[in-house]
Amino acid sequence: MPVASVSRIAVLPSAVADQIAAGEVVERPASVVKELIENALDADATAIDLAIEEGGRQLIRVSDNGCGMSRDDAVLSLERHATSKIRTAHDLVGIRSFGFRGEALAAICSVSQLEVETAPEDGAGTLVRAAGGAVLDISDAARRRGTTVKVARLFYNAPARLKFLRGARSEWRAVLDVVGAMALTRRDVRVTLSHDRKAILTLPAAPLLRDRLAAIYGPAFAGRLLDVDDVSGTTHVAGLVERPADVGTATRRVFISVNQRAVRDQGLLRAAEAAYRSTIPSGVRPTLFLEIVVAADMVDVNVHPAKAEVRFRDRWNVERAVETAVRRALGTFDAGAMFGRPAWLPAAAPAERVAPVVDIETLTAPMAPVDDGLFEVTDAVVETESEVDAPVAPERSAADVPPLTQLHRTYIMFEHDQGVVLIDQHSAHERVLYERFLRTLEGGEQPGQRLLFPMTLHLGPAEAEAFEEHRTLFERLGFEIEGFGGHTLLVRAVPMPHPRFDAERCVRDTLAALTGDRDSGAHARHERLAATIACKAAIKAGDALAPGEMQALFVALRDTTLPAHDVHGRATIVHLTWEEIERRFGRR
Numbered sequence: 190m191p192v193a194s195v196s197r198i199a200v201l202p203s204a205v206a207d208q209i210a211a212g213e214v215v216e217r218p219a220s221v222v223k224e225l226i227e228n229a230l231d232a233d234a235t236a237i238d239l240a241i242e243e244g245g246r247q248l249i250r251v252s253d254n255g256c257g258m259s260r261d262d263a264v265l266s267l268e269r270h271a272t273s274k275i276r277t278a279h280d281l282v283g284i285r286s287f288g289f290r291g292e293a294l295a296a297i298c299s300v301s302q303l304e305v306e307t308a309p310e311d312g313a314g315t316l317v318r319a320a321g322g323a324v325l326d327i328s329d330a331a332r333r334r335g336t337t338v339k340v341a342r343l344f345y346n347a348p349a350r351l352k353f354l355r356g357a358r359s360e361w362r363a364v365l366d367v368v369g370a371m372a373l374t375r376r377d378v379r380v381t382l383s384h385d386r387k388a389i390l391t392l393p394a395a396p397l398l399r400d401r402l403a404a405i406y407g408p409a410f411a412g413r414l415l416d417v418d419d420v421s422g423t424t425h426v427a428g429l430v431e432r433p434a435d436v437g438t439a440t441r442r443v444f445i446s447v448n449q450r451a452v453r454d455q456g457l458l459r460a461a462e463a464a465y466r467s468t469i470p471s472g473v474r475p476t477l478f479l480e481i482v483v484a485a486d487m488v489d490v491n492v493h494p495a496k497a498e499v500r501f502r503d504r505w506n507v508e509r510a511v512e513t514a515v516r517r518a519l520g521t522f523d524a525g526a527m528f529g530r531p532a533w534l535p536a537a538a539p540a541e542r543v544a545p546v547v548d549i550e551t552l553t554a555p556m557a558p559v560d561d562g563l564f565e566v567t568d569a570v571v572e573t574e575s576e577v578d579a580p581v582a583p584e585r586s587a588a589d590v591p592p593l594t595q596l597h598r599t600y601i602m603f604e605h606d607q608g609v610v611l612i613d614q615h616s617a618h619e620r621v622l623y624e625r626f627l628r629t630l631e632g633g634e635q636p637g638q639r640l641l642f643p644m645t646l647h648l649g650p651a652e653a654e655a656f657e658e659h660r661t662l663f664e665r666l667g668f669e670i671e672g673f674g675g676h677t678l679l680v681r682a683v684p685m686p687h688p689r690f691d692a693e694r695c696v697r698d699t700l701a702a703l704t705g706d707r708d709s710g711a712h713a714r715h716e717r718l719a720a721t722i723a724c725k726a727a728i729k730a731g732d733a734l735a736p737g738e739m740q741a742l743f744v745a746l747r748d749t750t751l752p753a754h755d756v757h758g759r760a761t762i763v764h765l766t767w768e769e770i771e772r773r774f775g776r777r
């Protein structure tokens with residue numbers, strides 16, 4: 190027998206449905222602020238004033254000088270699915286406005302006490318008061334063009350949701366994040382923000398990101414950041430990022446926008462951070478402000494209800510573009526810091542440069558006579574360069590190497606028009622070798638130098654295992670190694686980055702460092718191997734260098750992507766400006 194004839198299913202009253210829907214749009218005061226700001230921007234406002242009380246729990250007031258609304262529209266705007274921004278599903282494709290759901294005001298209204306005061310260009314002003322989703326009254330209002338939305342006592346009628354709000358402080362911080370993100374993306378808009386009647390931000394319109402950042406965080410902070418500006422294919426990446434040397438010294442701040450929308454996208458963030466690899470110690474993360482612009486049809490920003498995530502048609506390429514752009518910014522800074530002449534870095538991608546001036550192949554080719562210098566800088570090398578039909582900047586040759594002096598058998602010193610530069614010879618060589626080894630490991634092979642008498646190496650079991658694991662990589666680098674029964678290896682050829690290279694030590698130390706390195710991905714493994722071998726293979730502090738060797742190292746270093754940093758994130762180059770020196774002597 191049926192238990193009851195009453196239906197268990199009923200269509201919810203619309204007020205209840207609105208409240209449930211509101212859960213998706215309105216999570217906390219910050220989400221209200223975000224929606225109201227977006228509405229103001231969609232209305233083409235050029236000035237937005239925000240007043241917040243008690244972290245937004247008590248009051249959120251957003252005033253704009255945008256297009257405003259007629260009386261009818263003002264009333265309609267509080268209804269669900271009421272929007273002026275799209276008419277058909279077709280309009281969603283390539284949509285440029287923030288809003289399109291017609292959801293936000295209705296949702297906010299259903300859980301607060303709301304007032305909308307608005308006036309169109311030359312029309313009468315209107316004040317609509319509502320609470321808990323119901324319009325209370327509509328009256329005339331005298332105001333100039335624009336709209337003010339006042340949201341009081343958020344969640345006053347939804348105690349369960351109210352319970353989930355944090356304290357005023359915490360909510361205020363979230364509001365500040367939202368306003369900050371907007372202020373950075375829309376620098377054409379004048380913004381003021383107050384909290385509990387105290388002015389917090391007064392930001393005039395400022396076309397440059399650096400100027401806006403200076404207005405928000407202070408000029409000292411903004412002044413230290415490096416410019417990013419790079420185009421790969423159809424992706425434009427611009428912004429400001431922290432110098433490697435500053436990373437970890439102050440509060441980390443991250444902001445990423447895609448087509449002028451602030452997004453939280455882990456993939457893009459990881460790509461940007463990857464650019465810092467080998468310039469900062471692991472575990473610290475850089476401050477980043479990046480603005481990414483892609484063709485409108487390459488991106489869908491509307492997948493997330495709060496519109497914070499993006500979906501790219503070709504995510505891989507966008508991430509590569511971000512990494513390359515940041516890497517290049519760090520590299521340009523390096524070159525500038527090193528030589529005081531960023532112009533030396535050609536506009537062409539450093540990563541794509543085809544012919545390093547001193548090529549490891551030339552140096553280690555089996556038949557090439559080993560020069561008694563570390564590197565060869567001869568006409569032959571320059572010829573190799575011109576044979577390769579690559580856009581190598583004409584001034585990038587050994588000819589414009591300044592006179593170099595070795596100090597303390599450890600540093601290479603030279604002067605240029607802006608000061609004195611000291612290069613740590615070991616770190617510099619390490620950087621040069623690291624980048625070359627990595628290139629070789631990632632694709633390619635280089636011939637080794639055959640040894641007259643093969644070298645026998647006895648390994649422990651863990652080392653032998655590490656060797657088997659990485660055998661092909663060693664071979665790519667120019668090692669020719671045979672098993673010789675048990676844990677004994679016979680080394681027949683070795684790479685020869687310089688005549689003093691101690692191949693045996695290098696193999697042993699590298700294997701020791703690699704034992705247990707099993708589960709990292711291929712790229713990470715390549716990086717570790719390249720870094721370890723580079724460290725072992727590089728010339729040491731205390732090695733006397735001939736003038737030709739210093740020259741070759743200088744030229745090779747200048748060709749790396751990150752000359753001013755060694756592989757461990759320490760400085761390779763120290764630059765003393767004339768000003769600094771003059772200051773020390775009391776001349777200034």
Ligand SMILES: Nc1ncnc2c1ncn2[C@@H]1O[C@H](COP(=O)(O)OP(=O)(O)OP(=O)(O)O)[C@@H](O)[C@H]1O
Pocket residue numbers: 224228229231232253255256257258266267271272273274287288289290291292293294295335336
């Ligand atoms: N500050 C404003 N200035 C002018 N018109 C506004 C303003 N705020 C809202 N409106 C009007 O009210 C309508 C409803 O706003 P609401 O935010 O609820 O929806 P939406 O912006 O269209 O879409 P979404 O729910 O995605 O934000 C808008 O389409 C717009 O026409």
Ligand SMILES: [Mg+2]
Pocket residue numbers: 224227228287288289293294
């Ligand atoms: Mg909206």
